[in-house]
Amino acid sequence: MQKLVLLGDEAIGQAAIDAGLSAIYAYPGTPSTEINEYVMASKEAKEGKIVASWTANEKTAVESALGVSYSGKRSMACMKHVGLNVAADAFINSAITGVNGGMIVVSADDPSMHSSQNEQDSRFYGKFAMLPILEPSNQQEAYDMIHYGFDLSEKFRVPVLFRITTRLAHSRSGIERKAMRNQNPLSLPDDMKQYVLLPAIARKRYQVLLSIQDALEEESENAGNNVYIDGHDKSLGIITTGLAFNYLMENFPNREVPHPILKITQYPLPQKMMQKIVSECKEILVIEEGMPVVEEMLKGILNHDIKIKGRLDGSLPRSGELNPNLVAVALGKPMIKGDDVPSLIVGRPPSLCEGCPHTDSYLALNEAMTEYGKGRVFSDIGCYTLAALPPLEAINSCVDMGASITMARGAADAGLLPAVAVIGDSTFTHSGMTGLLDAVIANSPITVIILDNSTTGMTGGQPSAATGRLKQICLGLGVEENHIRILKPLRKQHTENVRAIKEELAYQGVSVIIPTRECIQTLNRRMREKFKNKKTA
Amino acid sequence: MKNDIIIAGVGGQGILSIAAIIATAAVNNNLYIKQSEIHGMSQRGGEVESHLRISSTPIASDLIPTGAADMIISLEPMEALRYVPWLKPEGWIITNNQPFLNIPNYPPINDILNEIKKIPHHIMMNADEIARELGSEKAANMVVLGAATRCLDIPYEEIEKAIRHFFGRKGEEIVNMNLSALAKGREIAILKLEGEKEKMRDEEMEERRDEENKTVKG
Numbered sequence: 001m002q003k004l005v006l007l008g009d010e011a012i013g014q015a016a017i018d019a020g021l022s023a024i025y026a027y028p029g030t031p032s033t034e035i036n037e038y039v040m041a042s043k044e045a046k047e048g049k050i051v052a053s054w055t056a057n058e059k060t061a062v063e064s065a066l067g068v069s070y071s072g073k074r075s076m077a078c079m080k081h082v083g084l085n086v087a088a089d090a091f092i093n094s095a096i097t098g099v100n101g102g103m104i105v106v107s108a109d110d111p112s113m114h115s116s117q118n119e120q121d122s123r124f125y126g127k128f129a130m131l132p133i134l135e136p137s138n139q140q141e142a143y144d145m146i147h148y149g150f151d152l153s154e155k156f157r158v159p160v161l162f163r164i165t166t167r168l169a170h171s172r173s174g175i176e177r178k179a180m181r182n183q184n185p186l187s188l189p190d191d192m193k194q195y196v197l198l199p200a201i202a203r204k205r206y207q208v209l210l211s212i213q214d215a216l217e218e219e220s221e222n223a224g225n226n227v228y229i230d231g232h233d234k235s236l237g238i239i240t241t242g243l244a245f246n247y248l249m250e251n252f253p254n255r256e257v258p259h260p261i262l263k264i265t266q267y268p269l270p271q272k273m274m275q276k277i278v279s280e281c282k283e284i285l286v287i288e289e290g291m292p293v294v295e296e297m298l299k300g301i302l303n304h305d306i307k308i309k310g311r312l313d314g315s316l317p318r319s320g321e322l323n324p325n326l327v328a329v330a331l332g333k334p335m336i337k338g339d340d341v342p343s344l345i346v347g348r349p350p351s352l353c354e355g356c357p358h359t360d361s362y363l364a365l366n367e368a369m370t371e372y373g374k375g376r377v378f379s380d381i382g383c384y385t386l387a388a389l390p391p392l393e394a395i396n397s398c399v400d401m402g403a404s405i406t407m408a409r410g411a412a413d414a415g416l417l418p419a420v421a422v423i424g425d426s427t428f429t430h431s432g433m434t435g436l437l438d439a440v441i442a443n444s445p446i447t448v449i450i451l452d453n454s455t456t457g458m459t460g461g462q463p464s465a466a467t468g469r470l471k472q473i474c475l476g477l478g479v480e481e482n483h484i485r486i487l488k489p490l491r492k493q494h495t496e497n498v499r500a501i502k503e504e505l506a507y508q509g510v511s512v513i514i515p516t517r518e519c520i521q522t523l524n525r526r527m528r529e530k531f532k533n534k535k536t537a
Numbered sequence: 538m539k540n541d542i543i544i545a546g547v548g549g550q551g552i553l554s555i556a557a558i559i560a561t562a563a564v565n566n567n568l569y570i571k572q573s574e575i576h577g578m579s580q581r582g583g584e585v586e587s588h589l590r591i592s593s594t595p596i597a598s599d600l601i602p603t604g605a606a607d608m609i610i611s612l613e614p615m616e617a618l619r620y621v622p623w624l625k626p627e628g629w630i631i632t633n634n635q636p637f638l639n640i641p642n643y644p645p646i647n648d649i650l651n652e653i654k655k656i657p658h659h660i661m662m663n664a665d666e667i668a669r670e671l672g673s674e675k676a677a678n679m680v681v682l683g684a685a686t687r688c689l690d691i692p693y694e695e696i697e698k699a700i701r702h703f704f705g706r707k708g709e710e711i712v713n714m715n716l717s718a719l720a721k722g723r724e725i726a727i728l729k730l731e732g733e734k735e736k737m738r739d740e741e742m743e744e745r746r747d748e749e750n751k752t753v754k755g
Binding site: 003005030031033034114115166167168170171172173174243246247248249250255323324325328335336337338339340341342344345346347348349350351352353383386458460532 | 547548557560561564569570571572573574575576581582583584588596597598599600601602603604605606615616618619621622623624625626628639640642643644648649652656707
């Protein structure tokens with residue numbers, strides 16, 4: 001069969017389509033965005049009437065997926081690692097309810113924080129929820145393990161956490177497809193009370209979850225995803241998780257490693273395999289992409305006589321993404337390197353695009369704020385966070401989705417006035433609305449600027465749930481109509497915009513300013529499409 | 538056969554198109570590939586790189602180890618230099634010589650170009666101008682790719698085929714312009730390589746003459 005060249009993300013999308021998926025939900029977030037994008041663009045998915053949809057946030061995505069699963073069909077929810085924080089309530093409780101149709105939650109971690117505010121490791125969530133985790137080492141495994149993941153979910157009747165990292169998500173490779181299988185028919189769960197987590201039922205359901213733990217571990221042991229590769233030199237045993245296996249193999253050009261290797265791609269950890277490598281080898285090196293999850297478990301808190309090397313003892317860096325060179329050093333191999341970067345090379349940080357509406361909004365805000373001084377602008381997550389950098393240096397915070405409004409409210413409560421929140425339109429509908437409601441109820445003297453570029457810009461321009469609805473939402477939440485100001489962020493409107501912002505800064509209640517102009521990237525793309533259509537017409 | 542290539546430039550310059558075209562050609566030629574790229578924040582006018590690995594045997598790592606790249610293909614001269622730790626001693630830098638100025642502290646361009654000239658194997662060209670003459674500056678990435686085809690172990694026709702596939706839905710005109718850009722880049726590389734060979738031949742001849750002179754004198 002002809003191989004498809006796919007990103008890891010796309011391989012997951014294709015696999016889900018081929019494995020009989022009925023619905024996929026996601027909120028865009030690097031490095032997970034392309035999974036849902038791929039299914040949305042797929043002809044096969046359309047023909048199969050697969051629902052592929054962006055949701056307001058990750059929590060609504062997991063809940064929708066759970067609803068599909070309740071109805072007997074296969075579903076998927078995809079997000080970046082920090083999105084799983086937002087979805088955590090739904091995710092953890094879905095372990096208690098269990099599933100009917102197979103359900104996979106994909107969480108894409110971002111070690112080295114290429115495009116994120118932390119490098120948390122989703123495997124902790126899997127363990128926390130007591131759910132099986134799959135962590136493929138390459139694109140083909142990602143494809144194959146989605147098929148397996150649905151089977152696993154349907155066999156044990158629990159959701160499966162599928163953990164990938166940036167480098168797998170955003171790297172292409174040739175993929176061999178499996179035969180397509182049918183979607184599940186509509187069916188109700190056998191136990192109609194299973195999803196009603198009243199304490200009395202939840203206690204029973206929790207016992208069910210506890211009772212399958214041994215079987216899940218046995219499955220890890222026998223399913224063939226975790227592999228023990230023997231080696232003659234037992235002075236060292238090597239445990240790799242996920243993608244780290246590739247960096248190990250890269251250091252052995254003939255692919256023959258003298259040491260025993262335990263390649264982990266499925267959790268809970270296979271205890272017998274772990275026992276074998278630890279008892280046979282003098283020292284253990286744990287190579288993990290992400291946090292030292294396995295290393296910490298192995299080490300425990302008590303002293304024992306096996307020496308465990310990894311991220312905790314400095315054999316590998318404590319943080320950041322791995323690469324073949326770091327693994328070479330951990331193996332005691334020499335560090336090979338070309339010339340040093342010439343000293344005259346300077347960094348090229350990302351910046352707002354030429355013609356970006358946010359720039360005009362910030363220039364107006366900066367001027368309006370001059371009389372109050374710096375340190376009063378709370379912001380959020382999106383392209384507009386780049387205004388923290390020179391030349392704008394307009395914002396003072398970026399913590400989590402929606403935190404701009406609520407932090408401004410808190411700062412105002414503390415007496416820091418004026419307090420300003422700057423949030424994007426898509427971030428606002430993701431997690432800003434509830435915070436605004438808090439502020440309205442408390443009548444906080446804050447000024448909320450919702451930068452409406454009518455898209456989810458940073459992740460490549462996915463539709464925004466807020467488009468065309470912002471004013472109505474703010475009115476509905478109780479913001480006074482004469483303190484909702486729609487502005488046009490353009491250089492020629494600058495003076496007018498500064499005046500409007502100043503007026504609202506002076507107002508001692510909640511005001512919302514909505515500078516509205518389409519993202520320059522989506523605008524250009526739209527114009528190109530229009531031009532092309534005209535030409536072909 | 539194995540080609541490890543770093544493709545560099547600034548977000549929006551068309552790095553990922555180069556990567557996708559070589560990757561498609563490689564797969565159609567039954568080679569293994571891994572091609573890693575960065576999405577998200579850095580695409581907003583920041584430095585962007587893609588690691589592209591092609592091999593006749595399965596590839597382990599998505600990332601190229603330092604000191605192992607056969608080639609750096611860059612659409613911007615300073616960005617080419619950012620990745621020299623990855624370049625093999627005998628590796629090639631193939632780059633556009635036109636700076637992308639979106640930062641206030643860009644070093645003097647001549648200093649940058651002189652640094653590139655210190656790399657034993659390099660091909661530099663004004664890809665922007667060449668592409669502009671052919672119809673659109675947007676094809677600058679195909680000029681640089683064309684120059685790189687001389688050092689790739691993939692038949693030139695396969696790259697052409699991949700370009701047809703890649704730009705096909707944009708119409709015949711765009712396809713042809715990109716193919717011309719590719720051909721022009723290749724021509725520059727051939728001239729440069731032949732020039733280098735000639736220089737080597739000249740140097741060799743000179744050395745031999747010196748040797749002969751020495752023997753005659755001796």
